[in-house]
Structure formats: C-alpha cells, structure tokens
Amino acid sequence: MAFTLELTPAHHELVRRAHTFAEEVIRPAAPKYDELQECPWDIVDAAAREGFYNALFYADLIADPTGLSLPLFLEEIFWGCAGIGLTVVLPALALSALNQAGTPEQIATWAPEMFGTPGDIKLAALAVSEPQGGSDVSNLQTRAVKDGDDWVLNGTKIWIGNGGIADVTVVNAVVDPDLGTKGQAMFLVPKGTPGMDQVRRLDKLGHRASHTAELSFTDCRIPGDQLLGSEDKLNHKLDKARRGDSTRSAALGAFEQTRPMVAAMALGVARAAFEYACDYASRREAFGGPIIENQGVAFPLADLAADIDAARLLAWRASWMAANGVPFHCGEGSMSKLKASEVAVRAAEQAIQTCGGWGYVSDLPVEKWYRDAKLYTIFEGTSEIQRMVIGRTLATEASQTPQHHLLPGDHGGLSRKFGHGSLARARAGEAFLKLAQKAPHRLLELGGRLASPGR
Numbered sequence: 251m252a253f254t255l256e257l258t259p260a261h262h263e264l265v266r267r268a269h270t271f272a273e274e275v276i277r278p279a280a281p282k283y284d285e286l287q288e289c290p291w292d293i294v295d296a297a298a299r300e301g302f303y304n305a306l307f308y309a310d311l312i313a314d315p316t317g318l319s320l321p322l323f324l325e326e327i328f329w330g331c332a333g334i335g336l337t338v339v340l341p342a343l344a345l346s347a348l349n350q351a352g353t354p355e356q357i358a359t360w361a362p363e364m365f366g367t368p369g370d371i372k373l374a375a376l377a378v379s380e381p382q383g384g385s386d387v388s389n390l391q392t393r394a395v396k397d398g399d400d401w402v403l404n405g406t407k408i409w410i411g412n413g414g415i416a417d418v419t420v421v422n423a424v425v426d427p428d429l430g431t432k433g434q435a436m437f438l439v440p441k442g443t444p445g446m447d448q449v450r451r452l453d454k455l456g457h458r459a460s461h462t463a464e465l466s467f468t469d470c471r472i473p474g475d476q477l478l479g480s481e482d483k484l485n486h487k488l489d490k491a492r493r494g495d496s497t498r499s500a501a502l503g504a505f506e507q508t509r510p511m512v513a514a515m516a517l518g519v520a521r522a523a524f525e526y527a528c529d530y531a532s533r534r535e536a537f538g539g540p541i542i543e544n545q546g547v548a549f550p551l552a553d554l555a556a557d558i559d560a561a562r563l564l565a566w567r568a569s570w571m572a573a574n575g576v577p578f579h580c581g582e583g584s585m586s587k588l589k590a591s592e593v594a595v596r597a598a599e600q601a602i603q604t605c606g607g608w609g610y611v612s613d614l615p616v617e618k619w620y621r622d623a624k625l626y627t628i629f630e631g632t633s634e635i636q637r638m639v640i641g642r643t644l645a646t647e648a649s650q651t652p653q654h655h656l657l658p659g660d661h662g663g664l665s666r667k668f669g670h671g672s673l674a675r676a677r678a679g680e681a682f683l684k685l686a687q688k689a690p691h692r693l694l695e696l697g698g699r700l701a702s703p704g705r
C-alpha cells in the first residue's frame with residue numbers, strides 16, 4: 251500500500267491506550283526500577299493484562315501494511331521509561347528471530363514460551379554480541395558442534411538483555427568458522443539448560459530497569475530440534491555459501507528492518523525530554539520573565555522540534571518500507587536509527603541545559619533521560635555502523651536517486667496523463683485563462699479562482 255501519514259481510528263486508539271499505560275503505570279514506577287536496577291515484573295504483568303505483551307499482539311502490529319502501528323506503540327511506551335519499555339519489548343526481538351528462521355512447529359511451540367500469560371510472565375532474550383566484539387558479527391566465537399542428535403554450544407555472550415533470567419534464549423553461534431556470518435545458526439536454549447550460566451549482571455549507565463547480563467555456555471547440550479529452522483535448511487544454506495553464492499545475509503537485511511523500531515524507541519526518549527524542557531522553560535523565570543522568551547533557550551528547542559519530527563518521518567518511512575517489502579536501497583533503516591538516536595541524545599542534553607542545576611540532579615527526570623538516550627547510539631548497531639551501512643550504498647546508482655524516484659507510484663495511465671502537474675492540465679489551464687481574459691467579468695472571476703486554489 252502507498253505511504254500515508256493519515257492515522258486510522260485504530261492507530262489513534264493504540265496511541266491513546268499506550269500513552270495512558272505509559273503515563274499511569276510506567277512513569278510512576280520508573281524511578282524505583284532505575285534505582286534498584288531490577289526487572290520490573292509487575293509492570294510487565296500489567297502490560298500483559300493490557301494486551302501489550304504477547305506474541306500475537308506483536309505479529310498484529312508487524313502485519314499492519316501502513317507500517318505505523320509498531321513505531322506508534324513503541325514511541326509511547328518508551329516515552330514512559332526506556333528501561334521498562336525495553337523489558338516489555340525484548341521478547342519481541344527474540345520472537346522476530348524465531349519468526350524469521352524457525353519452522354512453523356517451532357514458532358507454535360516457542361512463541362508462547364517467550365511471553366507467558368498474565369500471572370505467569372515469561373521472558374525471552376536474543377544473544378548475539380560477544381566480549382571480543384559486537385559490531386563485527388563475522389567475528390563471533392561461540393561454537394555449535396553437532397554431536398549425535400544434539401548440538402553442543404561453547405562460548406560467551408555479553409550485554410544480553412534478559413540474559414540469565416529469560417525462559418528462552420535465542421543464541422547465535424558459529425557452525426562453520428570458514429563462512430563468516432553465513433556460517434552461523436541460531437539455537438533455542440530454555441532456562442535451566444545445564445551448561446548455560448549467568449556470569450554476572452551488568453551495572454549500567456541507563457536503561458537500568460532492563461536486566462543485562464554476561465552469559466557463558468560450557469558444553470551446553472541441546473536437542474537437535476532446537477536448532478532454529480531445520481538441519482536440511484541449514485545444510486543447504488552452508489552448501490550455498492561454500493559454493494560462493496554471494497547473496498546478502500538474511501540477518502543483515504533483517505537488521506535494516508528492525509532499525510526503524512529502535513528509532514521509534516529513541517524518539518520516545520527524545521520526545522519525553524523535549525516536552526519536559528519546553529514545559530520547564532515556559533514556567534521557569536529569570537530576569538523577570540519565562541526563560542523560553544530568550545532566543546538562546548527557544549532556538550535550540552525549535553531545532554529539536556524540527557529534528558525530532560524529521561527523524562520520526564524517517565522512522566515511519568522505513569517502517570512502511572519494511573511492511574511492504576520495499577527494498578532498502580540507501581540504508582533507509584539505518585538512516586532512521588542514526589537520526590533518531592542522535593536526536594535523542596541531543597534532546598536529553600538540551601533538556602538538562604534548559605533545566606540548569608535542577609537538570610543535573612535526580613530531583614528531575616531529565617538526567618535519567620540523558621543516561622537512557624545514550625544507549626541508542628550504541629546497541630542494534632552503533633552510529634558508526636549505521637553510517638557504514640549508508641556509506642556502502644553511496645557508490646550505487648540507486649542510492650544517488652531519491653527514494654521516491656524509485657517507487658513504482660501510480661500505475662494508472664489516466665492519472666499519469668491528466669493528474670496534478672501533468673502537461674495536459676498545464677495546457678488546459680493556459681487555454682482557459684486566455685479564454686477567460688476575453689470573457690465577461692464573472693467568467694474572469696471564475697478563472698481567477700481556478701488559478702489560485704486554496705484561497
């Protein structure tokens with residue numbers, strides 16, 4: 251379907267419900283979990299009761315052909331608190347890996363295990379990054395070796411959201427070290443599997459309500475059917491890679507599609523900080539008037555207003571492209587994540603500056619937004635990696651062409667010939683105006699009206 255900015259009544263209702271939940275349930279709990287650095291089980295349970303925490307809910311949002319449901323939802327939830335928001339959506343990241351690589355039986359079996367039900371909440375984790383490098387996914391060291399009917403995993407994973415407390419962990423591991431990213435596969439490892447251990451919980455700058463840990467796998471044995479996808483499919487993929495088939499890795503393409511979602515999360519934090527700063531600047535007085543009356547205060551906020559909106563439009567466009575299978579010729583997913591994460595950091599920093607000394611202490615929430623915002627320039631691909639992805643497309647002809655030139659547009663011959671801006675309309679307009687000039691006054695008036703629509 252065509253890209254549209256017109257929200258449906260269902261979109262408006264989703265925004266209303268998500269915002270109310272963020273304002274009434276998430277925000278009041280945010281300072282506590284930020285301080286305790288504990289998983290907010292009660293809030294996840296409340297999200298599940300509200301219908302915001304189950305596999306079908308996310309499948310439904312992803313299926314929206316406008317592409318807008320998911321970013322609209324995420325922006326509101328992360329506006330509430332980024333750490334709590336991340337805990338609520340982390341299983342959806344694991345679910346997306348399951349959906350992309352799993353067999354229908356695996357999806358039916360494991361998707362419910364990733365979320366649980368109200369009163370019996372479950373968590374999921376996606377474990378890719380390793381201590382020796384997160385950006386360079388071709389350098390993963392965790393090995394998976396087939397032993398009889400089982401797979402045996404050995405290695406270390408770090409910075410894993412919900413790591414060690416997840417009921418299901420999707421683990422990326424190397425099955426053929428000679429094939430780089432194409433020699434990797436994903437495995438489902440349920441909680442309590444001998445050999446998978448939480449080494450330590452990580453003490454973080456921000457997103458402190460989200461549990462993050464280092465995991466180790468030592469002779470961790472899992473049954474063959476916990477390889478994501480079938481073994482035949484894996485062998486076929488490996489054979490293709492050995493033959494030098496250079497098709498782009500599916501995992502990398504998938505990252506481009508999830509990046510607008512991370513952009514929407516960052517926009518939630520950016521908007522929270524921006525709104526707070528505008529409100530504070532309208533109320534705070536200095537030198538006899540509200541500080542927002544000074545251009546030195548208002549102009550940086552005006553720049554943020556424009557930049558947040560621009561980043562949101564990029565995120566919505568990329569999300570619509572993902573939903574409609576439009577190819578990401580110019581790294582449009584990366585563009586949205588890059589812009590949204592960098593504007594989030596700037597918005598939070600400007601919010602501190604606007605609040606002065608009050609912004610620097612934890613009496614106000616802005617210092618927390620500053621700590622939270624920074625993560626977006628690091629995880630799901632650092633800003634440098636986003637620039638690399640965009641940079642790699644620059645030598646291609648497609649990337650030098652604006653995206654809207656590449657879209658198929660309207661196939662209707664009539665619109666092409668007689669639509670707005672067509673040569674036929676231009677000629678007809680000229681002819682009409684010429685005629686009207688020679689005509690009586692009332693016809694001339696009509697000509698004037700036609701020539702200035704919108705007056």
Ligand SMILES: Cc1cc2nc3c(=O)[nH]c(=O)nc-3n(C[C@H](O)[C@H](O)[C@H](O)COP(=O)(O)OP(=O)(O)OC[C@H]3O[C@@H](n4cnc5c(N)ncnc54)[C@H](O)[C@@H]3O)c2cc1C
Nearest residue numbers: 376377378379383384385409410411628629630631632634
């Ligand atoms: C709070 C948090 C939660 C996370 N959650 C998860 C999770 O749930 N699952 C998961 O698998 N991972 C997770 N991560 C890992 C995250 O994705 C990685 O930290 C990230 O990919 C960066 O990897 P790195 O930390 O190893 O940095 P490195 O790859 O070591 O990079 C260090 C610096 O070098 C730059 N750099 C590297 N290569 C280049 C290059 N070619 N050109 C220019 N600059 C370059 C990077 O941009 C960065 O600035 C999480 C991280 C954090 C902090």
